[in-house]
Each structure stands twice: as structure tokens, then as C-alpha cells.
Amino acid sequence: MRKPLFHIAAVIGLIATALSIPVAAQGEPVRVAEFLAECPISHRLADDPIVLPNLAGASHFHDFFGNHSTNARSTQQSLEGETGNCNPASDISSYWVPTLYRNNTAIAPTGVTFYYLGEGVNNPAAIQPTPYGLKIVAGNAKATGDADSIARWSCLHAGHVNPSKNFVTCPAGTMLETYLDFPQCWDGRNLDSADHKSHMSYPVAGGCPSSHPVSVPKLRMVLRYPVNGSTAGLRLASGTGQTMHGDFFNVWPRAEMERRVRNCLNVVIKCDHNGNHG
Amino acid sequence: MLLLAGLLVACQQAPPPSSPAPSPQNGYGATERAFVELAIATDEQALKLLDLTDSAELKENRNIELAELRKLLDAPYVNNHAGHDMPGMPTDAEIQLASTNPDALKQFVRTHLTESLEVLKSAGPAITHPPTAEVVELMRRHRTAELAAG
Numbered sequence: 001m002r003k004p005l006f007h008i009a010a011v012i013g014l015i016a017t018a019l020s021i022p023v024a025a026q027g028e029p030v031r032v033a034e035f036l037a038e039c040p041i042s043h044r045l046a047d048d049p050i051v052l053p054n055l056a057g058a059s060h061f062h063d064f065f066g067n068h069s070t071n072a073r074s075t076q077q078s079l080e081g082e083t084g085n086c087n088p089a090s091d092i093s094s095y096w097v098p099t100l101y102r103n104n105t106a107i108a109p110t111g112v113t114f115y116y117l118g119e120g121v122n123n124p125a126a127i128q129p130t131p132y133g134l135k136i137v138a139g140n141a142k143a144t145g146d147a148d149s150i151a152r153w154s155c156l157h158a159g160h161v162n163p164s165k166n167f168v169t170c171p172a173g174t175m176l177e178t179y180l181d182f183p184q185c186w187d188g189r190n191l192d193s194a195d196h197k198s199h200m201s202y203p204v205a206g207g208c209p210s211s212h213p214v215s216v217p218k219l220r221m222v223l224r225y226p227v228n229g230s231t232a233g234l235r236l237a238s239g240t241g242q243t244m245h246g247d248f249f250n251v252w253p254r255a256e257m258e259r260r261v262r263n264c265l266n267v268v269i270k271c272d273h274n275g276n277h278g
Numbered sequence: 279m280l281l282l283a284g285l286l287v288a289c290q291q292a293p294p295p296s297s298p299a300p301s302p303q304n305g306y307g308a309t310e311r312a313f314v315e316l317a318i319a320t321d322e323q324a325l326k327l328l329d330l331t332d333s334a335e336l337k338e339n340r341n342i343e344l345a346e347l348r349k350l351l352d353a354p355y356v357n358n359h360a361g362h363d364m365p366g367m368p369t370d371a372e373i374q375l376a377s378t379n380p381d382a383l384k385q386f387v388r389t390h391l392t393e394s395l396e397v398l399k400s401a402g403p404a405i406t407h408p409p410t411a412e413v414v415e416l417m418r419r420h421r422t423a424e425l426a427a428g
Contacts (some may be wrong), residue, residue: 046365051358054309054404058316058397060362072400098362142360194311194353239361 029277030270033118033127035217035260037093038273039065039086041108044099047072050135050196050247060237061099065112067251070094076133076191079251086114088273090256094249097180098141098237100225111156111175111224114248116217118265120184122206123215127265129257130216130250135192136200138182138219139245141238149242152179156224166241170228180246182219185212217265221246303406306352310410313401314350317343317417319359320367320397324390327368330376330383335427339420346413366394388425395421 041063048059049072056072064070069082074094084092095114100107118124143149146165154163155170156177162168170176183200185208190199201212208215227234236243250257256275264271271277321340328336348355363369368376368386376383398418405411 052312052316055313055316055397056400056404057365058313058400060359060364073404141362142358144361194308235363237363239363243361 031268032270033124033265033268035116035264035271035275036273037066037086037088037091037114037116039084039091039095039112039114040110041065041112042068042070042085044106044108045071048096048247049074049094049249050137050192061106062096062237062247063099063108065095065097065114067092067094067249070096070249074249076249076251079249088256088275091252093251094247095221096247097221097223098243098245100227101233101235101237102227103233107225107227109223109225111177111222113222115220115222116260116265117220118217118268120181120203120206120218121208121215124268125266127215127217127261129254129261130219130252131186131191132250132252132254132257133191134186134216134248134250135196136182136219136248136250137196137245138180138221138248139243141243141245143240143242145242149244150181151242151244153177153241153244154179155228164241167231167234169231172228174228176225176227178223178225178241178244180221180244182221182246182248184216184218185209186214186216187212188214217261219248304408306350306407306410309404310350310407311352313405313414314347314410315355315358316364316397317413318347318355319357320364320394321347322357323367324394327373327376327383327386327390330373331387336387336424339424343413343417343420346416350410350413365397366390391421391425395425 043064044061045064046057046059046061048062049070052058052072054073066084066086067079067082068084069079079092079094082092118127121127139150140148143151149165151165152163153166153168154177155161155168156175158171158174161170167176183202185201185203187199193199201209238245260271260275263269263275264277269277321344325337325340328340359367368390372386376386395418398414398421401414402418405414
């Protein structure tokens, strides 16, 4: 009876190797620099505390994740001390994206994961904690086509459907998903900027450029929507799928962020929701 | 060496990071700038809808507002809201529908007025820069009168 089991294990190992999936021997941590927070939708408002500060009801609709209190008037001081809906509960950061609609019916994502990664830079040991109060905007809400968009839409459980910068038709039984990578190089001085972008940059050739020398965790947002079939009638509050954008207002408690950067990213280890590993 | 690099980065980080300089009391700050850019985008898009109507007053009021709003800009204007489904801002699809459907035109003009009035009511207490507040008041007065005129 043991021999077939051994064969199965060996075959799984071979498949995993072929697919480049890290296979940890028991007790050994996976060598991927990662920690994460999963934060379902908290609320929906026509507010944007970064782009339209203090102007309640003046924005296109956003789905807010994490901190329950986020609105047009949110500041670092107003967010701290509030609670959110993330796992881990210690992450009371605020995250938001334009609302997705099929015709005029809003559709909330049912899977919302924020990965904090050590990839994209050659020296993960130099990654610093994301500064407290940092605001980051990723994606281009003004995109007019593929050329000026970094959006990525694909299908969960249907890898054969090619990813696209606009919505894709997902087979029955699968889900529409979107990925968004935030810039991970900080200018070391400003928590925001007039255009909300120029204080951050993407890495160049595996390193942060001299204009933005501080390497911080790479935030990757992964949203899964209960949507498949035709893309007819699908739109974001900001327009086509290419206009997908995300906003992040960091209010992770400093010690929680620092511990995860040190124990997960700097040493290239995959951590769980609590920032721990095997 | 890594430790040294880390210390250097730490040194570079001082003084502690800050948000963009808070606007001076009653100055033209982030909220004013965001409002002016939004109001220009909204009025410009609304004009495309109002061009379908025979109301000279509506068009004239929007053009007066645009001239006043542009005087407030402190940097080249960038439309951050094109193509977005913003309150008070008719979408291209709505304008297209309105071009062939008089009932839709009437409804979308009214929605433009009621929704942008809501935005102005929200902006009122948030805007402390007197010249910008004057334009907010002008726009609020325009819309109130336009809605009353039916």
C-alpha cells in the first residue's frame, strides 16, 4: 500500500518542479518574500480621500476595503484608532478601487487579497517598512486604451484564457480576476505628492532609482469578482477595464509592519496572515 | 556592508516624512485644487449635453463658471476625470442617447443640475479659500435658479 502513495508523492513533486512551484520539505519555510492581508469590501462611497480630499460625494463610486471609517475627509489621524475588516485585524489600512458594474448593477468583489512582496528588487534585504501614512495610487484612471494602462484581467481557474488589459470573457464556473502592482520605490521624503504619483516609482532593472532610493514592500492587489461569461455591459466607475486603479493609505501599526518586513521580506520567507512562518 | 547601507538609508530618511505642505489658512490648497479641476471637467462635459438643448442661459452660465474656474488654476489644467462616472457629469453614452431622445435629454440635464448641486453643497464647508468659495457660491446660485426655472 505504501508504494503507490510514494509514487503519487513523487509525481506531485515532479509536476510541482516542472511548474516551478516551491515545494517545502516539512518544517522548511517557502522561500518567497511575502506577507498578506485579506480585506473584504467594507463600504461603498462616492468619495476619494486622496484625489478629492474633503469633497464628500464628489467622486465616482469606490469600493473601500479595510478601515471602516474611510471617507472623503480621512486623514492619517482619523484612520488610526479605528477598526477594519482585514485578516489580520491589525491591518487597519485603507484600500479602494472603482466600483465594477454590469450595466447599472454594482458588483462587489468576493475575494480581496493584498500581497506585500519582496520581488521586483534584487536586494530584498534592503526593503524598508512602508512609511506610516504613505499614500500610493496605482494604475491609470485616465487610460484611453492598452498603451497607457497597466491593468491586468484574467480568469481564476481558467489559465488558458489570455490575460488582457481590458475585461476578459471567463468560462462558466470561473471568476473574473484583476491584478494591480503598486510602485515600490519611495522618494524618502513625501507621503503624497500633488499628482499623487511622483513621490513613488517602479523599480528599474531590479533596483530603486536614485530619485526614489527607498525600497518598500511591493503591494499587489488581487480582486476576484463573481462574474463570468460575456463582458457586455461590464464597466468600472472610471470607464473601461483598462482604467482599473487602486489607492492605498498605509496605517498598518508601525511595529506590525516592521516585524513582517524583517521576518518575511528581508529574509525571503512566505508568511501567513499573522506574519509568521512554519 | 548591508548594515552600513541600511544606516545610510535611515539617515537619508530624516527629517521625518511629511505630506505636501499643508495649505496656508484660507489658501488655495489640495481641496480647492481638486474642486476646481473637477468642476472644470464637469462643466466642460455638461456643455456637450447642454449644446443639445435650446437653452442659451444654461450654456452661458457654464461658460461664465468655466472662465472663473480657469482663473483659479495654479498649474496647467489636467482633466483627471475624463470618461469617469462622476456626479453631475453626463457620460458620453448619456450624451449620445440624449442626442436622439428628448425625454432622455431632459432627464440628463436635470440630473446634471441636481447632482452637481449636491457636490457644491458638500464642497461649500470644505473650501476655505475665499476666491474659490465665491465661485462655489456662484455655481450654487446658478443651479438653484436653473432648477427653479424647470
